[in-house]
Amino acid sequence: SYVVTQPMSVSVAPGKTARIPCGGDNIGSKSVNWYQQKPGQAPVAVISYDSDRPSGIPERFSGSNSGNTATLTIGRVEAGDEADYYCQVWDSSRDHSIFGGGTQLTVL
């Protein structure tokens, strides 16, 4: 079964850039979605198809995907960006969605 891995935590100072990686074997050949989840809330999609922003998502959120790593980048980080972030791919060989383990973003 395909596996995607994320670091448990990433810390960043306000106003700086946060980069959250999602690793997987040749993940660059797949498309990746990213979700933001705040405590007690359902996840919200922030990036689709590697780098597309759903309606209402600030331009500060961007994504890239190449080789064995997909990356969610959050520019000019704000306190309100503090949340858990999950990457998601589709495993077509087994017909199911896979989420990464999630990364807790801490704004220092």
Place this chain on the structure above:
Amino acid sequence: QVQLQESGPGLVKPSQTLSLTCTVSGDSISSDNYYWSWIRQPAGKGLEWIGRIYATGGTSYNPSLKSRASISVDTSKNQFSLRLNSVTAADTAVYFCARAEDINPPLFDYWGQGTMVTVSS
């Protein structure tokens, strides 16, 4: 505005069957280009996709659940449901229902608020 609402017992005994229903409003469950999923999240842990169903009834499931999960749809009520049998404490989690845009990878664009299910005697 699309809304999803989970409902069902919050407490299930070990070895019994967990049953949840998701009621969809603001959209027809028969809409083209979408399907409907269940996703769960144990306390303090990550998201786990359980399975999906199309309005036509086609399904697929997470292999890790070893055939314990079953998802059904009732288009007349605009609802879909989850049954998970032979539950154990490891099935204790918040259960979300979600709409997925049928692309690769599927985009979960609308979610329910989640319902907590505890497996305990």
